[in-house]
Amino acid sequence: MKKLILIPILLLVLFSCSPEEETQAPTNTVQTTTPEKVAVQYTLTVTASEGGSVTDGGTYDDGTEVTITATANDGYEFVSWEGNDSSNSNLTITLNSNQTVQPIFQIIQYTLSVSTTEGGTVSSEGATYDFGTEISITATPNEGYLFVGWETIDEIGNLYSQTISLTLNSDVEITPIFIIGVSIFQFNDIIIKRENNHSDCEYGGFKLTIGKDINSNKLIDEIIQEINFCNISDDYLTFNNLVSEYTRVPAIVWKNNQLHLQNGLNSSNYKTPTVSYLGPNTNPVYSNDLIDYDNAMAFWYRFDKLNTFHSFKFNFQDRFDAKNKMIATIPNFRNPQENADIMTQINCTDESCFGGANAGVSKSKNGYATIRIKTPDEGSLYDFYSGGAQVHEFTHSIHFQWLDDGPFFFEHPCWLIEGTAQFSGLSIGLKTYDDYIRERSYQMSGSPVPGLNPNVVNDLINQFFNVFSGDSTCNFEGIYSLTYSVGLAVIEALSTISGPDSIMMVWNLGKYGFSFEEAFESVYGISWDEAVPVLAEAVSKYSY
Ligand SMILES: [Zn+2]
Numbered sequence: 001m002k003k004l005i006l007i008p009i010l011l012l013v014l015f016s017c018s019p020e021e022e023t024q025a026p027t028n029t030v031q032t033t034t035p036e037k038v039a040v041q042y043t044l045t046v047t048a049s050e051g052g053s054v055t056d057g058g059t060y061d062d063g064t065e066v067t068i069t070a071t072a073n074d075g076y077e078f079v080s081w082e083g084n085d086s087s088n089s090n091l092t093i094t095l096n097s098n099q100t101v102q103p104i105f106q107i108i109q110y111t112l113s114v115s116t117t118e119g120g121t122v123s124s125e126g127a128t129y130d131f132g133t134e135i136s137i138t139a140t141p142n143e144g145y146l147f148v149g150w151e152t153i154d155e156i157g158n159l160y161s162q163t164i165s166l167t168l169n170s171d172v173e174i175t176p177i178f179i180i181g182v183s184i185f186q187f188n189d190i191i192i193k194r195e196n197n198h199s200d201c202e203y204g205g206f207k208l209t210i211g212k213d214i215n216s217n218k219l220i221d222e223i224i225q226e227i228n229f230c231n232i233s234d235d236y237l238t239f240n241n242l243v244s245e246y247t248r249v250p251a252i253v254w255k256n257n258q259l260h261l262q263n264g265l266n267s268s269n270y271k272t273p274t275v276s277y278l279g280p281n282t283n284p285v286y287s288n289d290l291i292d293y294d295n296a297m298a299f300w301y302r303f304d305k306l307n308t309f310h311s312f313k314f315n316f317q318d319r320f321d322a323k324n325k326m327i328a329t330i331p332n333f334r335n336p337q338e339n340a341d342i343m344t345q346i347n348c349t350d351e352s353c354f355g356g357a358n359a360g361v362s363k364s365k366n367g368y369a370t371i372r373i374k375t376p377d378e379g380s381l382y383d384f385y386s387g388g389a390q391v392h393e394f395t396h397s398i399h400f401q402w403l404d405d406g407p408f409f410f411e412h413p414c415w416l417i418e419g420t421a422q423f424s425g426l427s428i429g430l431k432t433y434d435d436y437i438r439e440r441s442y443q444m445s446g447s448p449v450p451g452l453n454p455n456v457v458n459d460l461i462n463q464f465f466n467v468f469s470g471d472s473t474c475n476f477e478g479i480y481s482l483t484y485s486v487g488l489a490v491i492e493a494l495s496t497i498s499g500p501d502s503i504m505m506v507w508n509l510g511k512y513g514f515s516f517e518e519a520f521e522s523v524y525g526i527s528w529d530e531a532v533p534v535l536a537e538a539v540s541k542y543s544y
Pocket residue numbers: 392396417418421
């Protein structure tokens with residue numbers, strides 16, 4: 001019972017103490033000395049994450065505005081924040097509680113697009129890959145096709161490798177380029193095999209193998225001739241860019257033909273034994289004919305050689321002496337009286353010769369050429385008789401040497417023979433590029449095509465390209481003279497595509513019985529019908 005009494009007493013004491021203190025405190029001076037309240041602070045926790053960096057967080061007073069910045073690494077992009085709804089990589093937070101934020105980065109993906117083309121397959125169809133993924137792709141040509149490179153990946157390099165490795169750091173589109181690698185043409189038991197040749201040739205090219213199919217199995221059992229048509233320099237055109245690059249043709253022709261001539265002169269066995277006649281009363285202003293014939297032999301060094309070559313140069317006064325010399329000196333001369341008359345007196349009247357030149361080949365490949373000069377020889381008004389005519393006529397004797405060899409085609413287009421002789425005559429016979437350009441222009445304007453311009457391409461095809469010598473041997477109105485101008489332009493253009501030998505090879509294949517169209521396709525790799533509109537549009541850009 002005593003304990004119960006004590007408790008109220010203690011409570012009383014305690015209560016009485018407290019009011020005493022309170023009554024002493026409230027005065028103005030006491031208030032100023034009261035300690036300031038400590039401000040409330042909060043913590044912003046910023047967590048880094050893969051794919052980028054972010055500025056630091058920290059502890060700040062309540063209500064502080066804090067900006068943090070997320071920066072993506074290469075190949076990543078900022079997406080959003082974990083812990084905040086903002087999608088801005090610069091995030092401003094007004095801090096009124098503890099917060100935790102973390103930037104979210106994601107790796108960028110790029111697309112590899114692979115186009116497929118005729119002629120082969122590619123190991124990948126293309127897909128979407130993470131930045132930096134290394135991909136290896138292989139192009140595989142189908143049988144008969146050849147892989148030659150990839151299109152539009154110049155920054156990646158390895159353009160010509162069949163297998164390329166690339167690290168994706170942008171969208172990439174690639175297309176393998178396949179070309180028909182091997183084509184076979186056959187006439188009776190003769191086979192022509194055409195192979196694109198990008199491994200043996202420094203600047204690309206193709207190879208022709210001509211052989212016999214003895215066992216009727218469409219295979220070459222016995223090789224007759226193998227000839228590599230490597231591009232002579234890195235200056236060449238294609239059927240795809242011939243029209244747009246046509247103005248470059250003469251410069252390419254001159255450069256490559258001079259290089260080709262040097263190759264011939266450096267070869268060991270290009271010379272044909274030559275017999276030269278100069279009329280006893282003939283005093284030509286230009287007398288370096290033998291040098292020009294030598295150059296012509298070197299230029300065509302990859303074709304069969306003549307057994308002998310006979311050169312006749314004379315004026316009006318010496319024409320009958322020249323005729324007798326022709327009959328006496330050319331071995332196996334056909335129809336000697338008649339042919340010698342023609343060769344010595346074309347372009348001559350009873351009083352004078354007006355110049356001119358002709359060529360022929362007798363049996364057993366004995367070539368000959370006549371050059372008739374004016375009386376008195378005042379010197380050639382034109383560069384053509386200072387080397388151009390000599391190379392032109394020698395080229396004809398290369399043409400005609402196969403007359404006895406085989407079926408030979410007479411269905412060749414009219415422009416083939418004169419065009420080739422003009423082509424070699426001007427680019428090899430003339431001594432400087434300026435002479436070549438001047439005489440080329442003169443020859444072209446000497447046999448102009450009325451209104452030759454890009455608007456008459458279809459006329460050009462109808463009137464000229466599809467006229468073959470089987471049609472009255474080209475001897476109808478206006479056509480033959482065009483073989484010296486349009487023919488020249490066509491051969492020049494073709495030589496920039498497959499080299500100076502290419503058109504002579506088309507002619508050469510005629511001796512095995514191949515038609516012009518078959519020979520053309522086996523040399524140039526596209527059909528004549530496909531080539532004609534391109535050639536017509538290109539040469540119609542020629543300006544006199
Ligand atoms: Zn001619």
